[in-house]
Structure formats: C-alpha cells, structure tokens
Amino acid sequence: MIAVRGLQKSFGTARVLRGIDLDIADGEVVALIGRSGCGKTTLLRCINFLEEYDTGEIRLDGEELWYRTTPGGARRRVSEAEARRMRQQMGIVFQQYNLFPHMTVLDNVLLGPRFAQRVSVAEAEALGRRLLARVGLEAKMSGYPAQLSGGQQQRVAIARALAMRPKVLLLDEITSALDPELVGEVEDVIRSLLSDRIMMVLVTHALGFAREVAHRIAYLADGAIVELGSPADILDRPKDPSLKEFLRRVR
Amino acid sequence: MSFARWVAIYGPTYLTGLGWTAVTAVGAACGALIWGCVLLLIRLSTGRWGARGVDAYVQLFRNTPVLLPIYLIYFAFPMIGLPWPAVVCGGLALILQNGAYISEILRGSVNAIDRVQFDAARSIGLAPWSTFRKVVLPQVLVYSIPALGNQTVLLLKDTSLLSAISITELTMQAKLLTEQTGAAYEAFIVVALLYLLLVSGTEVFFRVAHRAVRWR
Ligand SMILES: Nc1ncnc2c1ncn2[C@@H]1O[C@H](COP(=O)(O)OP(=O)(O)OP(=O)(O)O)[C@@H](O)[C@H]1O
Numbered sequence: 001m002i003a004v005r006g007l008q009k010s011f012g013t014a015r016v017l018r019g020i021d022l023d024i025a026d027g028e029v030v031a032l033i034g035r036s037g038c039g040k041t042t043l044l045r046c047i048n049f050l051e052e053y054d055t056g057e058i059r060l061d062g063e064e065l066w067y068r069t070t071p072g073g074a075r076r077r078v079s080e081a082e083a084r085r086m087r088q089q090m091g092i093v094f095q096q097y098n099l100f101p102h103m104t105v106l107d108n109v110l111l112g113p114r115f116a117q118r119v120s121v122a123e124a125e126a127l128g129r130r131l132l133a134r135v136g137l138e139a140k141m142s143g144y145p146a147q148l149s150g151g152q153q154q155r156v157a158i159a160r161a162l163a164m165r166p167k168v169l170l171l172d173e174i175t176s177a178l179d180p181e182l183v184g185e186v187e188d189v190i191r192s193l194l195s196d197r198i199m200m201v202l203v204t205h206a207l208g209f210a211r212e213v214a215h216r217i218a219y220l221a222d223g224a225i226v227e228l229g230s231p232a233d234i235l236d237r238p239k240d241p242s243l244k245e246f247l248r249r250v251r
Numbered sequence: 252m253s254f255a256r257w258v259a260i261y262g263p264t265y266l267t268g269l270g271w272t273a274v275t276a277v278g279a280a281c282g283a284l285i286w287g288c289v290l291l292l293i294r295l296s297t298g299r300w301g302a303r304g305v306d307a308y309v310q311l312f313r314n315t316p317v318l319l320p321i322y323l324i325y326f327a328f329p330m331i332g333l334p335w336p337a338v339v340c341g342g343l344a345l346i347l348q349n350g351a352y353i354s355e356i357l358r359g360s361v362n363a364i365d366r367v368q369f370d371a372a373r374s375i376g377l378a379p380w381s382t383f384r385k386v387v388l389p390q391v392l393v394y395s396i397p398a399l400g401n402q403t404v405l406l407l408k409d410t411s412l413l414s415a416i417s418i419t420e421l422t423m424q425a426k427l428l429t430e431q432t433g434a435a436y437e438a439f440i441v442v443a444l445l446y447l448l449l450v451s452g453t454e455v456f457f458r459v460a461h462r463a464v465r466w467r
C-alpha cells in the first residue's frame with residue numbers, strides 16, 4: 001500500500017501542492033480528478049520522484065521513499081542509486097507519447113528489465129512478448145513507434161511500465177492526447193489490469209471511465225484533496241461547491 | 252604532353268596521394284567522431300565545471316587555425332620526448348579540432364530529443380550511463396548525420412594541410428609534381444578532380460546513411 005502524508009510542493013513562489021494526504025490500499029484503483037492546473041500531474045511526478053517535493057512523506061509498503069531524515073533533523077534525498085531502485089517499484093505512463101523512437105516496440109519494453117534490472121536477454125524477451133500479447137500488440141513487436149497509432153503507442157507504454165513488475169501504476173491522462181476512436185482500446189487495457197489487483201493512480205477527465213474502474217475518486221483543487229470517496233459519492237452526491245461546479249462543467 | 256599521357260606517367264604518384272588523403276581523412280573522421288562523443292558525455296555528465304571545461308576547449312580550437320595544432324604537435328612533441336610519426340601528429344591534430352566541432356553538432360541534436368523521453372528513462376530506473384548509451388547517443392548520432400557529413404567534407408579538405416608536415420597526400424604530390432615538371436596546370440587539375448570525387452563520395456555516403464535509418 002501507499003501512504004502519502006502532508007505532501008507539499010512549490011515551483012518558486014507558486015504553491016502547487018498544499019499538503020496532500022492519500023492512502024492507496026493493495027489492489028486499489030484511485031482516480032484523480034480536478035480542473036486543469038490543480039496539480040494532478042505534479043502529484044504523480046512527486047510520487048515517483050520525477051519531481052522533488054518540499055515537505056511530506058511517501059511510503060510504499062511501509063518503506064519511506066525518496067528522503068531520509070538525519071538524526072540532526074536535516075532532510076536529505078536518498079542516493080541516485082537508491083532512488084532508481086525505489087522507482088522501479090512504480091510504473092508511470094504520461095499523457096504525451098513517450099516511447100523511444102529509435103527502438104523497436106519490443107526493445108522499448110525490454111530496456112528497463114535489461115539495463116535497469118539486469119534480467120537476461122532470453123528472460124526479458126519472454127516477458128516482453130508476454131506483455132505485448134497482453135496489450136494486443138505482439139504482431140507489432142518489431143515495428144517502430146512512428147509506425148503505430150497513438151492508441152497503440154500508449155498500449156506499448158503501458159507494457160513498458162509493466163515490464164518492471166511495478167507494485168503501482170501511475171497513469172496521467174493517458175488517453176487525452178488520443179483521437180476519440182482510439183480511447184477505447186487503451187481503456188480496455190486498463191480494465192484488463194484490474195484482475196491483477198495492481199495499485200493504480202489514474203488521472204483522468206473521463207468521469208464515466210473513472211466511475212467504472214476506480215474504487216475511490218479524489219477531487220483535487222488548488223493543490224489539496226478537497227473531497228475523497230466512492231465514485232457514487234463523488235460523482236452523484238458531491239458536497240463541495242467547487243466539485244459541483246467542476247462536474248457541471250465537465251458534463 | 253597530352254592529358255592522358257600525363258595521367259599514365261604520374262598516375263602512381265597521384266595514387267599514393269589519394270591513399271594518404273583517404274587514410275588520414277577516414278582515420279581522423281572516426282577518431283573525431285569518437286572524441287566528439289566523449290566530449291558530449293563529459294559535458295552532459297560532469298555538471299557545471301565539466302561543461303565549462305568543454306566550452307573552453309571548443310573555443311580554443313574554434314578560434315585557432317588547424318595548422319597551429321598540426322605544427323605544435325609535430326614540432327613541439329619531439330622536444331618533450333614524443334617523436335611521433337608525421338601521420339600520427341597530423342591525424343591527432345585533426346581529431347582534436349574536428350572533435351571540438353562535432354561535440355557542438357551533437358550537443359545541438361540533444362535538444363531535438365523530446366524531454367518526456369528523459370522522464371521515461373528515469374521512470375524505468377535507467378542509470379545515467381545507460382540513458383546516454385541507449386537513449387541519447389543513438390538518436391543524437393542519427394539527427395546529426397547531415398551536419399556530420401558537412402564536417403567530414405571540411406575535414407577531408409583540411410587533410411591538404413598535412414602537406415605542411417611532409418605527408419605525401421594529394422596536395423603535396425601535386426606540389427612535388429609541379430616542382431619536378433613545371434606543369435602546374437596538369438598537376439593541380441587532376442588533384443582538383445580527385446578531391447571532387449572524394450567529396451562527392453563522402454556526401455553520397457552520408458546521404459545513404461541518412462536514408463537507411465528506418466525509424467524516422
Ligand atoms: N515545471 C514547472 N515549473 C513551474 N510551474 C509548474 C511546473 N509544472 C507545473 N507547474 C504549475 O503547477 C500547477 C499544476 O500543474 P500540473 O501540471 O500538476 O496540473 P494538472 O492538474 O496536471 O493540469 P492538467 O489537467 O492541465 O494536466 C500549474 O499551475 C502549472 O503551471
């Protein structure tokens with residue numbers, strides 16, 4: 001499980017996250033909604049330390065991530081090697097296409113296992129094929145990203161994240177750059193992951209999809225979680241005025 | 252003397268020149284590419300001071316004529332107990348200078364890589380060295396092919412400066428023939444044609460290489 005406590009993050013003078021508390025249980029899917037600029041991406045990037053944060057604590061299965069407090073009370077980042085090891089327990093897929101264009105689809109998926117986890121070639125290839133089959137792209141294995149549709153690229157990106165055997169998957173609006181007719185195939189892949197009971201944090205504007213796959217939905221506004229509850233609570237019985245306003249606009 | 256007869260008689264002299272020009276150009280081009288990659292790695296991996304060091308190095312070579320390092324290495328190194336053969340001295344000078352230019356070309360191409368790829372590389376736990384080797388360098392080299400082609404043509408022409416330290420490359424041979432026979436026109440026209448051939452060949456090579464990249 002993941003426990004986020006009092007997470008704060010500023011860019012210069014702009015306070016983007018103002019004390020986030022969030023627990024994610026094993027096998028739980030939490031959807032993160034909120035208007036543009038409220039800090040959803042920043043929160044995901046802090047969780048896997050693509051972004052440093054100012055105060056607060058993130059634990060994964062009890063282990064404190066990213067920072068250590070010295071006996072003197074000073075806060076220090078863990079070493080780069082430590083951070084790499086920790087990061088491998090998480091997979092992230094971004095909104096923009098982010099495959100490595102010069103590598104085949106299979107090599108994209110293999111890169112992490114081969115060069116970050118030092119898995120043998122044969123083992124990594126077997127894993128890569130299995131994951132690509134799972135996202136329905138085994139046939140495109142030796143193609144290059146430029147030859148794939150946006151939906152297919154995002155499915156490969158999911159396979160690449162899964163190849164690290166992560167405990168949690170962070171998905172940042174992974175369908176919002178796609179043509180509408182390609183959204184379904186990517187959502188299908190996410191649905192198929194539910195049976196694996198992998199933790200997921202899903203940033204999305206697709207409220208219908210959030211209702212369907214998420215166990216809980218968190219509504220983020222101005223860098224804080226304003227309301228958190230079951231999809232029915234958040235989407236059908238919202239309490240916070242700004243959430244009501246947000247839902248009215250999105251629908 | 253007819254042109255055909257001229258070529259028949261002095262063909263071997265030109266061939267020797269062609270050989271040295273080709274060998275020094277290919278050798279120096281490969282060396283300069285490797286040195287350019289090393290400079291790029293230093294720039295990207297050693298923080299502010301490393302980058303400043305590389306900057307200073309690049310400025311030094313950009314603002315001095317190549318003949319300077321050629322002479323320096325050829326004449327000064329023996330004094331400090333390094334009497335290297337002329338080709339080695341000349342090749343080294345060309346590598347040092349062209350490596351500086353190439354590192355700048357490669358640096359420009361790094362900017363062509365989408366930032367999100369660096370996030371992706373970090374997110375799968377790739378170490379900086381693996382990221383450089385597997386993600387950055389292959390893309391940077393491909394994006395740089397046209398500019399590297401231009402630089403290689405410049406380098407090819409600069410091998411003529413090696414005549415200054417008595418390497419018998421093409422220009423040197425033409426000069427020697429002129430001195431022997433007094434036929435400056437014939438001597439240099441043939442050399443000009445040979446350079447044209449070499450330069451065209453180089454350009455074709457880089458164009459083919461550029462087209463051969465399948466992922467773009
Ligand atoms: N690298 C950065 N430097 C400075 N400000 C930033 C940076 N990244 C994000 N911000 C600011 O932080 C705020 C939150 O950005 P963030 O990308 O987390 O929002 P978001 O909720 O993901 O929005 P969207 O729905 O548009 O993706 C925004 O006001 C943004 O301008």
Ligand SMILES: [Mg+2]
Pocket residue numbers: 040041042172173
């Ligand atoms: Mg965002």
